[in-house]
Amino acid sequence: MTDSPQSTPDAQAPDAPAPRGLSRRGLLGLAGAGVAGLGLGFAGDRAVSAAMASAAETAATAVYPFYGKHQAGILTPAQDRLHFAAFDVTDGTSRADLIELLQDWSVAAAAMTAGRDIGDYGAVSGPYDAPPEDTGEAVGLPASGLTITFGFGPSLFRTAAGADRFGLAARQPAELVDLPHFPGDMLDDARSGGDLCIQACANDPQIAVHAIRNLSRIAFGRAALRWSQLGFGRTSSTSTSQATPRNLFGFKDGTANIKAEEPAAATEHLWVGSTDGPAWLAGGSYLVARRIRMTIETWDRSSLREQERVIGRTKGEGAPLSGGTEFTEPDFEIAGRGDLPLIDEASHVRLAHPTQNDGIRILRRGYNFVDGNDSLGRLDAGLFFISFQRTPQSFSTVQLNLARHDAMNEYLKHVGSALFAVPPGAATGSYVGAPLFA
């Protein structure tokens, strides 16, 4: 199940040529109204070396195929950078337009993830009096492990007023509804929701930004950016070959994450099964995004004792306070002084643990963010939490437990939230989400 570069067993055609060009509309989107005569084709190949001598070189040259059974960017070893974007479909866009948009996006995503530009950027043979097809800032850069993952929000199926904009209402999964309000939520509508989402992950931020920018551009007139988020320093590992990174609290994060090397866990907790819900979503998943602001200035002034109590692990090694090393299972029964448990009742590790949540596991794939500072001189920093799970109920169960009891809440504020159904991967020659429209 591991998405190794160029060797994904689930992929139907690891590096297949793009089966079609952008629609005429997609090209007009690039140009704005009134410009014609753009050439088709994906001429602007960026150099991708086959040699992967070192891990760092692998980070630059890794190529993950776009087409396959599952979308890439889920079990793919977490890359170092993120650009996430939520879109709203523009008023007046028809069902056919929406399909064409998804087709255009798939073609462009297949090109960019293979390390190609989405067309001529001005150097090769593009017409001189039209805008270049590709914006050009990724020219000369390798694929950098880019993955592009698409999702569909509840509002794509049915508006808040109940309107069935695209004839999809009958196919809306019963579970694809807005997440419940959790205690303490301070959500900003301008950072929440969206009809569509794109998660672009890469080991070079310029590559991730280039992807979102060009996909936004292709969407011109059909869908518009609702909100977006950059992230860095993956906060979870999704493969046993990756060391556990540290979040902005300075602690190792995601130690107990679902890993690509656990196919049974992925089947049980990650992928929507063929009998779970609508057939079009089988092999897909649900993506939850939460923008979690950390009040790091307050955290930084709390004692090591308090920090470790809140997390339930040691700061250095990341071992549970019940003893052992990072990957030792926490023992929630062991008591210390005053018969109090060594791992606090309100600690994050306890409240998030499968044994405290009906055995639920989720795949975490979040990133740190720092977006300047607020007017009080505090960094606008935190965790852009992303998780994938077989059902949104998994997230909600754990999050309700955390929102009610987690000692960490004193240092957190959830300010953005979104849920998307992530369709299975596109078959070569098809487009992402095709079964939804079949």
Add this chain to the structure above:
Amino acid sequence: MTDSPQSTPDAQAPDAPAPRGLSRRGLLGLAGAGVAGLGLGFAGDRAVSAAMASAAETAATAVYPFYGKHQAGILTPAQDRLHFAAFDVTDGTSRADLIELLQDWSVAAAAMTAGRDIGDYGAVSGPYDAPPEDTGEAVGLPASGLTITFGFGPSLFRTAAGADRFGLAARQPAELVDLPHFPGDMLDDARSGGDLCIQACANDPQIAVHAIRNLSRIAFGRAALRWSQLGFGRTSSTSTSQATPRNLFGFKDGTANIKAEEPAAATEHLWVGSTDGPAWLAGGSYLVARRIRMTIETWDRSSLREQERVIGRTKGEGAPLSGGTEFTEPDFEIAGRGDLPLIDEASHVRLAHPTQNDGIRILRRGYNFVDGNDSLGRLDAGLFFISFQRTPQSFSTVQLNLARHDAMNEYLKHVGSALFAVPPGAATGSYVGAPLFA
């Protein structure tokens, strides 16, 4: 003059041990008021490998010494990531407090640039009932070429009302005054100015963010963040060994930059000379920062012809429109059709060129930024322009020329601006800016 890793000829002690610990006040800053008993010392060494097998590995393991004739982060080969922060000194801070802050910052900067944490992060021997000295998120990461560069704004010497807060007014350089208002400026006060600045550059954003966060924390009660900016994908090369990168317009940028391999140019255009101004600034420079929002959606819809006319270079190769290759000198006299010059009168390359600006050259060291999007769904993206020059007049001359005539202005908006005097490097055992207070 090249700042090669571990071999800077100007450095007095490439990897000298930190000569002193944080002041008691600095440690209290870490803890917030009322916490005492923190240990001194810089125990938490992060692994720094001497082996630099590949360029990518070099990016991770590069170490640039903090102490030296000039501050690092100017002629140092431009790293890939930036966290820039401007601070205001807090009311009630005395001259002695300010000196102590600069001492504490220097000690911490020397540690972090050497790949060390600024103290115990909770793993070694720190007291359990005090906050860890280091925030911990860089534990296990290499130095990543971190440089930390400090600057002093005009308001440090004299407030807008003319008050001499720190007894420095007599030492204010005549040229260190707010930049003039340029045509088209739409400056946001909340993104402009500042008493002090810190430029942290590294090849890993987590390292740059860790530096600014911990320096902010050390400043607690003495100076507070005024504004900050993250950047990625350096937009200039400062060494002939670096390929010219592309900016978010998709063009190669900074081709004609001052390079480390041009010591005569650095002496003439970059470093403040011993007879230029106040003696304390000799060997220093002036830093200009401008947050330049690019309206990339409009740019992306303009034709290749228009884009190349505006820049004055080809998009592919980056060659001047007068012919040749990237590093061919532009010929502004050659005319084409209708006797119009091949390089437009209003092109950026012409207006910024030394021959059009009394021979002025500056050292550009800017970064791309993307800070989400605005309410209209347009990316809040652009160039965080940073330049270093011997006198601010150099920047102002070129910028006035650009602001008046540059065809690129249609696609730009200057929304933030700041000027800082950058003192020379600190001598080992001393602190940055010491000659100012001598």
